[in-house]
Amino acid sequence: MTVTAFRPRPEPHEVAARVTATAAELLEVLWGRASTAPASASQLRVMLILEHHEGINLRTLADSLASTPPSTSRLCDRLQAAGFVERVVSPTDRREVRLYLSGRGRSFLSDLRTRRERALQAVLDQMPAAHRIALVQGLEAFCDAAAARIHDEDAGVPRGRTA
Template sequence: MSSESQEQTQQTARAASAVTEVIEVLWGRGREVATSPVSPSQLKVLFILEDEDGVNLRTVTERLGSTPPSVSRLCDRLEAVGFVNRTASPSSRRELRLWLTDEGRSFLHDLRGRREKELHTVIARMPPRKRAMLLEGLTAFQEAAAQAEDAGVRDSRTA
């Protein structure tokens, strides 16, 4: 990578970091009006279950990069508010499976709606050409992140 390309990559990373902070503020507004707010860690658990419903507790622990007792406490709280169910695995009584409840799915749906509304307000102020460029850039970013995640999964399996 040329020094000019490295500098552009650094500038882009700084800009993305700044935008992330703005998005966190906008998303926070969406969570503030939530009927059952959850912590960022609890929200990550809900996202994992949305993608992999019925996954075991060990897998959630690995995805979060946390410890089993911490994840168990997160799940206790999510179960208490009705967002998660835990059941014993049919293959092993010692293994717990986690399931997103209808209430948990509804919470995520409502949360995303509020977040998208906040983002829409800002994006609507952009000129159409810039919105199209943003969409193209975000799509490319998402694809690159997925590739990096896939590579990380492959790397961790070979380690």
């Protein structure tokens, strides 16, 4: 009897989780080569949130970042100074400031995405066509499941149940 007979085989979802985590780490390395300068990783995260949540207020942004409003405000100060973020006083409450991604911020994200896609394309070009097709199918299913989970968590649906 071999030693491996005593070890339980990992479940397919465990293997998928491990491979996906490795892929995410490799993407970080590849994308790290497509510099995010002049924005830091934290600033980039703010910009991505603002892109999807136009007009978010500082407190909600801080909650999204699991940060404090003063730290988030300083991040936004630097982004505003770089011309990536605009602050607008709320029309309903003058004490509240709404945050928007500026045209320059949108251009920066577009350029960054283009550079990242080129880096990915170089890797994908090395894969056989059948594997690329399987990857697309798997990633589409993954994105659907992840989006559903995020939606459910945002709606307060308990784990293991769907809305």
